[in-house]
Amino acid sequence: MTPPSPAPRVALFVTCLVDLHRPSVGFAAIKLLEDAGCRVEVPLAQTCCGQPAYNAGDRSTARDLARGLLDAFGGYDYVVVPSGSCGGMLRAHMPHLFDDDPNTRARADALAGRTYELVSFLTDVMGVTTLDATCAATATYHDSCAGLRELGIKAQPRALLASVAGLTLSEMADAEVCCGFGGTFCVKYPDISTRMVADKTKDIAKTGAGLLLAGDMGCLLNMAGRLQREGSTVQVRHVAEVLAGMTGDLPPIGEARR
Amino acid sequence: MQIRSPAFKANVSAALADERLQKALEFTRPAFPSRRAAAVADLPEFEQLRDIGRDIKNHTLANLDFYLEIYAANVERAGGIVHWCSTADEARAAVLAICEKAGARTVTKGKSMISEELGINAHLEAHGITPVETDLGEYILQIRNEGPSHIIAPAFHLNRNDWEESFRKVHTDLPADRVFNERRDILTEARTRLREKFLAADVGITGANFLIAETGSSVIVTNEGNGDLTQTLPRVHIALASIEKLVPTLEDATSLLRLLARSATGQDFSVYTTFSTGARRSEDLDGPGEYHVVLIDNGRSGMIGTEFQEMLRCIRCAACMNHCPVYFTVGGHSYGWVYPGPMGSVLTPSLIGVDQAGHLPNASTFCGKCESVCPVKIPLPKLMRHWREHEFERHLSPSAVRTNLAIWAWFAMRPQLYRIATRIGARVLGWLGRKKGRLSSLPLAGGWTAGRDLPTPEGDTFFARYARLQREGKL
Numbered sequence: 001m002t003p004p005s006p007a008p009r010v011a012l013f014v015t016c017l018v019d020l021h022r023p024s025v026g027f028a029a030i031k032l033l034e035d036a037g038c039r040v041e042v043p044l045a046q047t048c049c050g051q052p053a054y055n056a057g058d059r060s061t062a063r064d065l066a067r068g069l070l071d072a073f074g075g076y077d078y079v080v081v082p083s084g085s086c087g088g089m090l091r092a093h094m095p096h097l098f099d100d101d102p103n104t105r106a107r108a109d110a111l112a113g114r115t116y117e118l119v120s121f122l123t124d125v126m127g128v129t130t131l132d133a134t135c136a137a138t139a140t141y142h143d144s145c146a147g148l149r150e151l152g153i154k155a156q157p158r159a160l161l162a163s164v165a166g167l168t169l170s171e172m173a174d175a176e177v178c179c180g181f182g183g184t185f186c187v188k189y190p191d192i193s194t195r196m197v198a199d200k201t202k203d204i205a206k207t208g209a210g211l212l213l214a215g216d217m218g219c220l221l222n223m224a225g226r227l228q229r230e231g232s233t234v235q236v237r238h239v240a241e242v243l244a245g246m247t248g249d250l251p252p253i254g255e256a257r258r
Numbered sequence: 259m260q261i262r263s264p265a266f267k268a269n270v271s272a273a274l275a276d277e278r279l280q281k282a283l284e285f286t287r288p289a290f291p292s293r294r295a296a297a298v299a300d301l302p303e304f305e306q307l308r309d310i311g312r313d314i315k316n317h318t319l320a321n322l323d324f325y326l327e328i329y330a331a332n333v334e335r336a337g338g339i340v341h342w343c344s345t346a347d348e349a350r351a352a353v354l355a356i357c358e359k360a361g362a363r364t365v366t367k368g369k370s371m372i373s374e375e376l377g378i379n380a381h382l383e384a385h386g387i388t389p390v391e392t393d394l395g396e397y398i399l400q401i402r403n404e405g406p407s408h409i410i411a412p413a414f415h416l417n418r419n420d421w422e423e424s425f426r427k428v429h430t431d432l433p434a435d436r437v438f439n440e441r442r443d444i445l446t447e448a449r450t451r452l453r454e455k456f457l458a459a460d461v462g463i464t465g466a467n468f469l470i471a472e473t474g475s476s477v478i479v480t481n482e483g484n485g486d487l488t489q490t491l492p493r494v495h496i497a498l499a500s501i502e503k504l505v506p507t508l509e510d511a512t513s514l515l516r517l518l519a520r521s522a523t524g525q526d527f528s529v530y531t532t533f534s535t536g537a538r539r540s541e542d543l544d545g546p547g548e549y550h551v552v553l554i555d556n557g558r559s560g561m562i563g564t565e566f567q568e569m570l571r572c573i574r575c576a577a578c579m580n581h582c583p584v585y586f587t588v589g590g591h592s593y594g595w596v597y598p599g600p601m602g603s604v605l606t607p608s609l610i611g612v613d614q615a616g617h618l619p620n621a622s623t624f625c626g627k628c629e630s631v632c633p634v635k636i637p638l639p640k641l642m643r644h645w646r647e648h649e650f651e652r653h654l655s656p657s658a659v660r661t662n663l664a665i666w667a668w669f670a671m672r673p674q675l676y677r678i679a680t681r682i683g684a685r686v687l688g689w690l691g692r693k694k695g696r697l698s699s700l701p702l703a704g705g706w707t708a709g710r711d712l713p714t715p716e717g718d719t720f721f722a723r724y725a726r727l728q729r730e731g732k733l
Contacts, residue, residue, distance in 0.1 A: 014720050020680045021713070023720035042724055047670045053663060055624065057646030057655065061667045068671065145625040178583050182623025184659075187705035189267075189621050191274055194709030195587045196623075225710030228696055254713030256695035 008077040010038040013069075013115075015086045016048045017217035022253065025217065028244035029082045029118050036126040038078075045072035049089040054097070055183055063097045070107050078125070079115040082240050083216050084147020085183075087117035092150045117147055118240055119215060123156040129163070133245035136166035140209035141239070142200070142223065143176045144216040157215060157239050164242060170207040174200075181222040197226040204234060211252075213239045224254040259377055259405055261610055263594030266617035273592045282415045283586050290580035293524025294631065301520065311517045312635045314510045315502075315571035319562060325471040325504050330553070332474025336536025338549040349554045350381040353463065353496060356550050357387050360494045362460035368478060368485035369393035370465030371409050371574060372498045372554060374596045375609070378463065389463075390455045392484035394448050398424050407590030409597065410522050410576045415589055418444070452484070462488035462546070466499035467518065467573070468511045469551070475535040476551060477511055479518065479528035486532050495546035497534065500554045502570040514573055517633035521575040557609045565644045569604050571634040576601075578628035578638060584621060593618055600628035604641040612648050616655075619645035680719050688717035 010033055018025045026042075033040045050065035069090070073079045081087040091112045098105040122128040139161065147153040161169055180186065180196025187193075200223060204212055212227070212234050214220050224236035235252035251257050262269060273279055298304045318325055330340045341356075343349035353376075357365060365382060367373065367389055379389045379400070391400040395413035399406060401424045406412030416424075422438040425447055438444055464485050466476040476497040478485045489495045505511050519525040538545035561567055579585040579599025590598035595615065597605050603618035612619075619642035628638045649655045669676045691697050691714025699707045706712055718726075727733045 016680075019720040020684050021715045023716055023718065023723050026720040026724070042721075044721070045673050047673050047676045050670075053667055055643060055646065056659065056663055057643065057648070057650030058663055058667075059647055059650075061663070065667070065670055068673075145623065145627075149626040149630055176627075178623050178625035178627070180583070180623060182625070185621070185623045187703075188659075189270070190705040190708055191267075191270055192584055192587050192621065193623075195274060196583050197710065199583075199587075221713050222710065224713050225696070225706070228711040228713070229698070229709065251695060254696040254711060256691070256693060 007039045010040050010078045010080050011073050011076040012042045013079050013081040015083045024250050025082050025238045025240050028240040028246050031244045036128050043072045049086040051089050066094050066097050080118050080121045082118040084117045084144050084151055084153055085216050088146035088150035090115040117151055120153050120156045131163050131243055134165040135242045135247050137211040138168045138170050138209045139211040139213050140170050140172045140207040142214040144214050144219045145178050147215050160243055170209045172203040172207045174203050179219045179223050181218045197222050201226050212236045215239050228254050259596055261595050263615040269592040270588045273589045279415050279589050286414050287586045297520040297524040307517055310513050311633050315634050319570050329471040336474045338536045341552045344555045346376045346556050349376050349552050352552050357461050360461055362387055364459045365389045365461045366392050366459040366488045368464035368488040369396050370498055372500050392452050392488050401428050409574055456487045456491050459492040461494040462492040463496045464489050466497045466503050469499050469504045470511050472507045475533045477533050479531045481529040483530050490544055494548040496550045498552050501558050518575050521577040521633040561608050566608050568636050571636055572601050577631040581627045581631050600638040607645050612645055616649055677721050681722050684715040684719045688715045
């Protein structure tokens with residue numbers, strides 16, 4: 001795909017967890033997009049992609065929220081999301097909320113076609129191959145489920161991480177196996193979720209990496225929380241923080257500012 | 259089979275505390291995915307075959323009445339008898355009537371999940387007929403009075419000591435110094451005992467992996483050969499099959515067979531694949547004198563035309579559970595009925611009601627691995643989500659969940675108020691975690707903090723910081 005008009009107009013979909021929990025990831029996304037030559041705007045009418053309702057079986061609320069997003073994100077060349085999960089909701093699921101409503105379905109299809117997860121947007125649409133970032137660490141990367149299986153995100157983050165000065169990637173076994181977060185699953189079935197994330201942290205520990213990266217805040221909070229409960233010293237970050245060269249000022253997830 | 263699905267959470271707690279089970283799960287977990295991956299890598303057209311498999315099943319289900327009639331006519335043309343059964347009761351009665359008419363005292367059985375669904379063994383026993391499971395795993399489970407925990411490896415949750423202990427319980431003439439160190443020792447013991455049963459049986463009951471309309475044949479695949487002895491040695495063979503096992507042609511069956519073993523065990527083909535067509539003919543050297551097909555609906559036809567129709571494509575390979583991180587955390591018995599794992603989480607609510615099995619489609623992270631390995635491309639997460647929609651519409655989901663969702667949705671629909679609420683939340687949590695950046699406990703968040711710390715927010719929300727930077731002209 002060739003980059004469109006010199007500076008595409010990109011709307012950032014911040015996502016609930018980045019907004020509430022880790023705003024720096026949103027600013028990392030803005031930096032990466034601007035560095036890649038995009039004009040970035042943040043529509044103020046956005047809230048949530050609707051997954052909590054959609055996956056709880058509340059289709060009607062999911063549709064109402066989706067209509068809000070269709071209005072909020074109309075008119076941009078692209079919508080970019082620093083999350084494979086929320087990106088997957090917009091690209092793979094939202095159009096089907098309107099299977100019985102052809103007009104809205106067409107709008108949802110158009111939005112789905114313009115929506116990208118951040119890292120895949122940088123590589124697949126903007127053609128970014130190298131970044132000017134430094135992070136002296138051995139890192140391991142967890143493939144979040146929705147990004148991997150709904151959006152095909154696997155090689156893109158690894159390709160960009162390879163250009164980060166000082167960073168070595170050490171792959172974990174079963175990087176593609178779910179960490180046990182699963183949205184509300186982690187609190188509806190905490191026993192199962194905890195055992196799943198404990199399996200994941202074993203695989204993380206075996207890599208010897210000091211830094212765990214992924215592209216989704218939900219998985220990151222889950223894995224960080226478990227690592228810290230186990231007394232692990234592995235630091236946890238959203239991949240965008242590393243790619244944007246933000247690791248100097250920003251403490252890892254679950255650690256206090258010094 | 260007794261329904262224990264409503265107690266899913268208690269079943270899970272027990273399973274997580276069961277060291278023997280957890281050891282077995284940990285031991286077995288890597289085997290299935292690596293074997294399947296190797297088999298798939300050896301067959302370049304595997305992905306195309308998945309589309310073909312899906313299309314064969316879709317076509318059959320769209321024309322099921324048509325193919326069922328052709329199938330039944332061809333069974334009868336080949337000298338077999340078809341028993342049409344709408345319900346489990348009718349199917350149990352049909353099996354019993356055939357056995358009683360044959361004067362049966364001992365009935366051998368090949369491995370069959372539909373037999374578990376119908377509870378055939380208990381029904382026969384209640385009427386004075388002795389059923390004997392001949393699949394190695396099923397044989398030990400029958401001794402232990404347990405159900406299968408997996409649809410193709412029914413007893414993988416048991417270890418060597420369990421086998422020895424169970425054998426000694428019923429094979430009371432076993433010498434005390436007899437060793438059961440190797441798998442071979444176990445096999446030899448079972449084989450010796452089962453040989454007597456095979457020869458003594460009056461009726462043999464098998465399941466069917468496929469029914470073929472154009473020939474009226476039933477097909478079974480096994481790795482132990484027990485199915486063949488079950489269906490050829492006794493005077494009467496009964497094939498139990500639900501209606502969605504049907505495929506139009508022999509070629510369709512062979513296409514699906516190319517998918518089945520690769521998806522299941524990673525074999526190119528199972529060791530034994532056996533086609534049964536009718537009863538023994540005068541020129542045949544062996545075979546049963548009577549061939550009966552007990553054709554079972556038991557809820558399937560009610561799925562046709564609904565959003566769950568796609569589930570009827572299932573060929574019971576177990577790839578979904580073999581790759582499921584939830585299944586390999588909780589084991590098959592936690593699901594509380596016949597069918598575990600992702601396929602069970604969709605099928606069980608269809609067959610016993612979502613009011614009974616509601617936990618099953620909820621206990622999924624929607625990681626999507628199951629769908630990615632399903633040989634007939636059943637969108638299992640989507641179908642589980644449909645069950646959650648049914649629950650939500652029928653107000654079966656817990657009221658606390660509904661209330662929280664409604665409050666959250668009310669704010670999420672109002673961006674300005676949502677900003678205020680999230681800002682307060684981020685501030686409060688950020689303040690609480692200011693020293694360490696995380697909390698080890700928090701009121702109302704026990705589900706999270708029982709096994710994990712809760713990383714706390716940076717402090718201000720994205721939108722608050724964004725607005726501030728804009729005001730300061732820094733953006």
